[in-house]
Amino acid sequence: MSEQRGGNMAKGPAPGGPGRGPMGGGMGGMGGMGMPVQKAKNFKGTLRRLMGYLRPQRIKLLAVLVTAILSTAFAIFSPKILGEATTKLFAGMMGRLNGDPNASFDLPGIWQIVVFLAGLYVVSSIFSYIQGFLMAGVAQKTVYGLRNEVNAKLGKLPLKYFDSKTHGEILSRAVNDVDNISNTLQQSLTQLITSVITILGVIIMMLTISPWLTLILLLTLPLSMIVIKGAAGRSQKHFKAQQMELGKLNGHVEEMFSGHKIVKAYGQENISVEKFDTINERLYESGWKAQFVSGNIMPLMSMVSNIGYVFISVVGGIMVTNGNISIGNIQAFIQYARQFSMPLVQTANIANIIQSTIASAERVFELLDEEEEIPEAAGGSDVKLAAPKGDVALRGVSFGYKEDAMLIENMDIEVKSGQMVAIVGPTGAGKTTLVNLLMRFYEVNEGSITIDGTDITRMKRGNLRSLFGMVLQDTWLFNGTIRDNIAYGRVGTTEAEIIEAARAAHADHFIRTLPEGYDTVLNEEASNLSQGQKQLLTIARAILADPAILILDEATSSVDTRTEIYIQKAMHELMQDRTSFVIAHRLSTIRDADLILVMNHGSVVEKGTHEELLSQGGFYADLYNSQFVGGGMQQSVV
Template identity: 40%
Template sequence: MNKRKEKANQKEIIKKVFKYIKRYRIYLYISLILSFVTVLLTLYIPKLTGQAVDYMFGPSQVDFKGVFKIITIIIVSTVIISIGQWLINLCNNKMTYHVVRDIRNDAFTKIQEMPLSYIDSHPYGEIESKIINDAAQFADGLLMGFTQFFSGIVTIIGTLVFMLTVNIGITVVVVAITPLSFLVAGFISKRTFQMFKEQSQIRGQQTGLINEMIEGQRVVKAFNQKDNVMARFDVINDKLRDKSLRATFFSSITNPSTRFINSLVYTGVGIFGALSVVSGRMSVGQLTAFLSYSNQYTKPFNEISGVITELQNAIACAASIFAFIEEKSEIPDKEDAISPDHFEGNIKIDNISFSYVEGQKLIENFDLDVAPGQNVAIVGPTGCGKTTLINLLMRFYDVNKGAILVDGTDIKDITRGSLRNGYGMVLQETWLKSGTIRENITMGNPDISEEDMIKIAKICHINSFIQRLPKKYDTVITENGEEFSQGQRQLMCIARVMMSKPSMMILDEATSSIDTRTEMKIQDAFNAMMEGRTSFVVAHRLSTIRNADIILVMNSGNIVEMGNHNELMKKKGFYYDLYMSQFLGKAI
């Protein structure tokens, strides 16, 4: 049952591959026609060689005129074959890499369409491995298939036709033995597919670990985890070695096995051919041609057996990529969803419940009403649901129950693009793309004037260090701005949000990497920017949210207290303990 299911899956994968190939079928047709022509000419040469041999009757009995004529035809045929093979390779390469490019484009597009729940629950390296490594392996197998598979099939059919014109009896002997090659190749290939599939999966795990360790290199070294990381890598690497060795070993058996059978074919042709020459049923030239044909007939079986092995690997890699492409996309916006250009900022959270994992409660029956222009601070211990609430406001995740309304409209009835454009968001984790500083900080408002850009840059305290750079605002930075300190990167992210001039603000530990003195100055800029705008501020430093209109104190996904700073301090409850623990060292 499993074998039948596996075979059906392989057929489905091949169908999907051919859907991509269909776009470039002109290259396929040209390749097939040229393969047919080059194979026929290649097979015609042994016949010409046999005729040339027959023109040599013995000493001083050579028909030089006939021999030179044949040599001329052979040279012309060889030139045509060479040009044809060059064009075949060109077409196959174009078709293969166009197909792989389209698959990679679809996979990358899928990343943009996937819900964050998938991205959050899968190692980034594993996703990268599918798009980069698996696609490369798939390309290699596909290219070999196009290059050798079609020409091999045409060679087998063409050789049979030519052999039948020379001697039917010996042809029957050849055909009777060669099916063994297919049986051997098929027997081995069925067992190698699953091995290559497992190899691809483990390779993804390995890439994921490498990616994770490179990104977290400072943490690994700081906590002296080198040995533990090496041990984890060794375990995965050993598993990959074992699976790769098994897959390679079993797949490599195919070629020598088919070569052995082909040698039997060649031996059979030699014996029966020699007997035919002795009995006068064949000429020496015909035997020469037949031996050449038998060799050419069996050669494609070796190539096809190798191709089948590579194709098994390619199909396993394709299965991994297609499984990724076919993952569920983010729920699309409703057809009648609205796209406001501006929001007043009236936000109502109506009895929502949410959990990342089914059965593990996080936020339960949560209510909140925020008037336009209010500053809402969210505080609480780690894991209490602060950032989760931000994810729900931005609709990175959808609530399991209840509704979130902006200006009286359920956010599910607003397009995600317009909802997210309505927020300016600064996260604790900074993000900068490779490009100029100007492109990074004006991303949310590319049309901002030079004067306004520099004005905001000065407010955010980035103008001074940018002016010291070689090309100032046109300096190209690396991905994530590794040449800057964490604080400088965060200041640039803050500047980017201030330049976008959003309707509402979300600050998730926005000043966590900035020194206290600069934070005080930035806070003044934030206060000016948040004036008249609804804003949500997630903070651990409680000193930064003392002036908030509403302070939500969260614990275990619930609001345990709500009010302004003075009201909460008078209650001497959870917030009071948090605040006092930061400034007086009192234990909670």
Template identity: 50%
Template sequence: MSGPGGMAGAPHQRSMDFAGSAKRLIRRFGPERGWLLVMLLVLVVSVGLSVLGPKILGHATDLVFGGFIGQKLPDGLTREQALEGLRTSGDGGVADMLSGMEFTPGQGIDFGAVGTVLLTVVAVYAGTGLLMLWSGRISARAITNTVFRLREDVEAKLSRLPLSYLDKQSRGEVLSKVTNDIDNLGQTLQQTLGQLINSLLTIVGVLVVMFWISPLLALVALVTVPLSALVAMRVGKRAQPQFVKQWKTTGKLNAHVEEMYTGHALVKVFGRQRESAETFKEQNDALHKAVFKAQFISGIMQPAMMFVGNLNYVMVAVVGGLRVASGTLSIGDVQAFVQYSRQFSQPLTQVASMANLIQSGVASAERVFELLDAEEQSPDPDTAHAERPTELTGRVELKNVSFRYTDDKPLIDDLSLSVEPGQTVAIVGPTGAGKTTLVNLLLRFYEVREGRILLDGVDVAAMSREELRSGIGMVLQDSWLFGGTIAENIAYGTQDATREQVEEAARAAHADRFIRTLPDGYDTVLDDEGTGVSEGEKQLITIARAFLSDPVILVLDEATSSVDTRTEVLIQRAMERLASERTSFVIAHRLSTIRDADVILVMENGSIVEQGTHDALLEAKGAYARLYKAQFAEAVAEVD
């Protein structure tokens, strides 16, 4: 078909906007804000219990250590007397250390109190686990619903995209955005959303408790935070472009694989297996390099953050030991603080290690948003203002129509044409003359730049596309079938058709005979490639589909190009019956198929250079006669 050649398969390039895409992704969760608020509250309680655990466990350590110390001291003394006795005997350092602890001289370990504390810790951690489970369920629900709506939006968007968008994008690239990128986005959200919120809350909660226990140690723990942030920012900045490149390269590779799979017969016929394999190898190598770089760079994050976390642990242990020695803190508090330092560095490491997933997910989201942001076809007029013909008879008028795919390449210029109801109009001309483009304008696959197209006196731009196209049946040179039975394929455009009507349409299209030779007849299941039937048989099925839709206007774009000569003659006769009371547009390269057309339009460079009947155009000895003689000479050469 006529179109902007050379543009298919080139992915749209634009600058990366990580922050903007991330914010836009967050806004997609708007309808789930209620559930997200519940999840946030559950996580706050869960993190609060989790943060209390080490502090409570530290109290158990103090009870054990206090009991151990108490049983070593003489009974009958007070705590202060015991400390004073140690200082008097020259053990001032030990006295300073014990001054920060609770103990009773002469009394051993209170196992009852220790048991109560341990049971409390078990209950706290059990509650934390249950709340985390609940928050995970809420998170999964919110994410699943959001991705579900995103898929719906993408599906709706595809139906609103103009044909020009699909002409400029390879099918594999679009499929990659609709499938791979949305799947990757969903998996990323499932793996990071709940964990990310939990990690951030944990960081805040642990900091609060650390400052409560010891502001000095808390400040020591915070010393490594700027270093952690610097590592995360530097690594993330280098990794993000690689993830964008990874998913763009994935789209290119998918496009190549899809094209080679659908055209594998031609690839083998023309001996292009080696070239195809080399192209695959090049794109696969590019994807391998992009994935390796993205994963390697982002993989640096976790070991770097673990190193920073270990520095934090060492500093807390050293300063905490000094505070215990001075009697400022108890051993239980330092033990809790060491656990808190781990609890503080762990979520930082988790957040940093999730950076690669987040970057990959946002890169996919950016590609999906790129599809959602694509320019849409002009909207239909609303129902109240939409115009419609009083009666569809099939009268078509083109008044001073101009169109071009690109501004610098005119295609159709100031074209006027009038077709009466019931006429068969054949459109011929060299490749690129604008034949298929003329039909695309009638169907509003493209919008005219200037002029008007009228259907029964009504401008098609003032009609809804659905109503316009409901009266037009179309059979293309490239047959299209979907996965389903043959009967379902024939009835695709007429959902309420009965089996008798389906079979009658098949007989009219001369498809009934070969269908009944199949094992399951009309119930034979085809895949979307039509495996099991020939190209000519697939075309007969699509012609039967057009018969069944009973259109007012019939468009045939080389509809018989894939059938044998005998079947072509039979279809021509059937088409004559079908077109007897309908307006028909027939795009043909074989001029022998349009001898009986009421009007033959000869197009060159987007203009009608001749029009008339077959005999009249031959007598004129113009462009049509030259085309006819060229085909006749070609046919003689083939016979010779």
């Protein structure tokens, strides 16, 4: 909004979106093991605060924990039962091999074990289903409340927050970071619980079978950790380079497509393609290295696990021959050994994801902790002007975007109802800043602004802004029909009023030439209309709003000369008996203004009518003459 601020439409990808990275954070795999992890500045504090959002769901969370324990316990217990069936089969087979005529397979016992085992798997699946159902509700309910808080907060933040942050960063916090929290709560948290329970349960079951075999398996853990740490460390730098190059590529593509016409007009296609190829080549190099190194982690883990299986098989075979352990228990132990390595990998992977999630939560909490606008109305008052006239006065107003750099100092302006006030001056003089103060987009540092004698700080912002109608140089239309975009100016408007406003703005004719007329749907950037046509629609919207005070920021700059004449006539009729503030760059449009404020460096250096200011031969006269003196065609406009 402000002329004093730099543009905040930064190119390139939204910063700070932690996401899952190019590998998707592989749940249960090795996708995210080597990826760079965004870390929170205050992990414990942020985690504690995030847990506070889960507190209302603590009963359901307890139920999730219980169902997770039961589901995992039944699944863990199954290999032990299956081992008993194997032992019975092995006993029958060995009896026959030894020539025992009475040896037979205990088929009823085996079938009983199989049925019991099937029952365990069914019960485990049921508890797993209940766990997933409950956790989905907990996660979505929690994130639902968090999204509502973020949305409400965005409505309370002052305009200076949006001026100081890129749109991409705000969207990243409000959308990407909240989605990251949602995904972790629903997927990673339950998997973390299941993995920890599985590790503990498997260790307990292995200890019941053979402490010695369990010790052999645990001795392979340090080797596994060394493999994971080494491979993850090597892939970390490649993933970091991949993310950096991906950001550059996204930024380049976004820039080239948004400026597609300019690229074509200046014949820069080949240079654009060459730059794309260069970045894409670097992305390929870092990408395949990252994928290759991280992809080797699982085979290396399998190799370490297989070494453990060899020792278990050899030692287990000796124990079976000595009668110290049954063959079914060896089979069960091998299954447990296979179950043991995967939860370890998952837990390490989820630890990275949780780090990223806490960083996301910290960014969301930073947004929620931002300083809000000062209270709606001072002293709890809520003054509503029943029949606003439009008298506006600024008394001793001082304002600066920074405390130590005042832009406007001790400004005094008095505007009577129905007057047209033009605000002129060079770029950066403070013209748009003055409008921002009138609308309370920013708060004055000193002084007061009154409308009809009422201090605007005593009015709720919604009531204050309902007194104004704005037509800005930069048009804003949303994805919807032309009818809806015009009707945006006033709630509960009729079809006849919409058409009347369009006619007054000289937009009705071109609207009716469109295939769908007023039902024509504007696309995302309203690029199916010309810039001038879009401006006509915003003017129609302002006309429909029927405000007490008008703010026109070079509203006719995007239309042709003939249409500008029509618009000037429509505006002249619209401004009758209304206070109007017109920010003008083309000084020919404001010669009839009741008062012209000439601003420079945030101060009103001159004020008066067009003739008075020209006769003074000062700053305004220099501005005016720089535009119009020097050509017969230009001089005729004066």
